[in-house]
Amino acid sequence: MIEIRQLTKKYGTLTALDSISFRVERGTVFGFVGQNGAGKTTTLNILATLLPPTSGNAFVNGFSVVHQPKEVRKQIGYMPDFFGVYDQLKVSEYLDFFASCYDIPVKERKKLIPQLLELVNLSDKENTYVDLLSRGMKQRLCLARTLVHDPEVLILDEPASGLDPKARIEMKEIIKELKSMGKTIIISSHILPELAEMSDELGIIEKGKLIMKGSISEIQKHMSGEKVIEVKVFGKLDEAMRFFEDDSFVTTVVKNEGKNQVTFRFKGTDEQQIQLLRNAVLQGLPITSFYEQDRNLERVFIDLMKEVEKDEAVQ
Ligand SMILES: Nc1ncnc2c1ncn2[C@@H]1O[C@H](COP(=O)(O)OP(=O)(O)OP(=O)(O)O)[C@@H](O)[C@H]1O
Numbered sequence: 188m189i190e191i192r193q194l195t196k197k198y199g200t201l202t203a204l205d206s207i208s209f210r211v212e213r214g215t216v217f218g219f220v221g222q223n224g225a226g227k228t229t230t231l232n233i234l235a236t237l238l239p240p241t242s243g244n245a246f247v248n249g250f251s252v253v254h255q256p257k258e259v260r261k262q263i264g265y266m267p268d269f270f271g272v273y274d275q276l277k278v279s280e281y282l283d284f285f286a287s288c289y290d291i292p293v294k295e296r297k298k299l300i301p302q303l304l305e306l307v308n309l310s311d312k313e314n315t316y317v318d319l320l321s322r323g324m325k326q327r328l329c330l331a332r333t334l335v336h337d338p339e340v341l342i343l344d345e346p347a348s349g350l351d352p353k354a355r356i357e358m359k360e361i362i363k364e365l366k367s368m369g370k371t372i373i374i375s376s377h378i379l380p381e382l383a384e385m386s387d388e389l390g391i392i393e394k395g396k397l398i399m400k401g402s403i404s405e406i407q408k409h410m411s412g413e414k415v416i417e418v419k420v421f422g423k424l425d426e427a428m429r430f431f432e433d434d435s436f437v438t439t440v441v442k443n444e445g446k447n448q449v450t451f452r453f454k455g456t457d458e459q460q461i462q463l464l465r466n467a468v469l470q471g472l473p474i475t476s477f478y479e480q481d482r483n484l485e486r487v488f489i490d491l492m493k494e495v496e497k498d499e500a501v502q
Contacts, residue, residue: 194243218386264333323354
C-alpha cells in the first residue's frame with residue numbers, strides 16, 4: 188500500500204509538487220497521468236527514496252520514505268524513465284548483477300533469473316549483450332531487474348515510453364500479469380488512454396497538483412455531465428429524430444441516413460435513459476440498437492487541462 192501525504196517538492200523557486208496526497212490500495216494498479224513537467228518523476232523519485240521531499244511524507248507499506256528509507260527500498264521495485272548503459276554485459280549477467288546487489292544467494296539466482304526472463308518474454312535472449320537489445324526488450328529487462336527481490340510494490344516511470352505498438356502491448360500484458368500476482372503498482376505516463384486500459388484507478392497531476400483521482404468511469408462522468416447516445420433504427424428515421432428531439436433531456440439530435448442512425452446528447456439520469464428507450468419502443472420505433480458512446484479519453488484529458496487553465500486565469 189502506498190500513501191502520499193501533503194507532499195511538496197521545491198527546486199529553488201519552482202514548486203514541482205504542491206502538497207499532493209493520495210493512496211494506492213494493496214493489489215491495485217494506479218495510473219499516474221500528467222503532461223511533461225507535471226511532477227510525475229519527482230513524485231516517483233521521492234517514493235523510491237531517491238529524492239527528499241521539501242515537506243510532507245510518503246509511506247510504502249507503512250514505512251516512511253523520509254524516516255525509514257532502507258525499509259522502503261526492501262518493499263519497492265523501481266523502474267526509472269531511462270535505461271543506463273551496460274556495455275559488455277549479457278542479459279543473464281545483468282540480472283545476476285542486480286540480484287547480487289540484493290544479496291540473493293548464487294543458488295537461488297540460478298533459479299530466479301530464468302523465471303524472470305520468462306515473465307518478461309526474454310528467455311531466448313539470455314546470452315545476448317544488453318546493448319544489442321531493442322528498446323522494447325531493454326524496457327522489459329529493466330522491468331525484470333526491478334523484480335529480482337520480489338518486491339510487493341512496483342514504481343514504474345513511463346515504462347511504455349518510446350515503444351512501438353507491439354512492444355506496448357507486450358508491456359501491458361506483463362503489467363497485467365504482475366497485477367495478477369498481487370503486486371501494488373504505480374505507473375506513470377503522459378498518455379491517458381494507454382494508462383486507462385491497465386489501471387484500476389487514475390490520478391491526474393498538473394503543475395504539481397493532483398487535480399483528479401478516481402476510477403476511469405468516475406473521471407469520465409465528472410468531465411461530462413452528458414452522454415452521447417447512438418440509436419439505430421430500421422426505417423422511420425425522421426420519426427425517430429422528431430421523437431428524440433421532443434424529449435426534454437435530449438439536445439443536439441443529428442441523423443445519419445447512410446447508417447440509419449440518430450445521435451444525440453442526453454442530460455438525464457440512468458432511470459430517465461431507461462424511460463426514454465421504453466417510450467421509444469412503445470411509440471413503435473423500430474430500434475435495432477441503442478447505446479452510449481464511450482467518451483474518448485484523450486478528449487477528456489484535454490478538456491480537463493483546459494478547465495485547469497480556465498481556473499488559473501480566474502484566480
Ligand atoms: N533537478 C531538478 N532541478 C530543477 N528543476 C527540476 C528538477 N527536476 C525536475 N525539475 C522541474 O520540476 C518540474 C516537474 O518535473 P518532473 O520531471 O517531475 O515532471 P514529469 O511529470 O515527470 O515530466 P516528464 O513527463 O517530462 O518526465 C518540471 O518543471 C521540471 O523542469
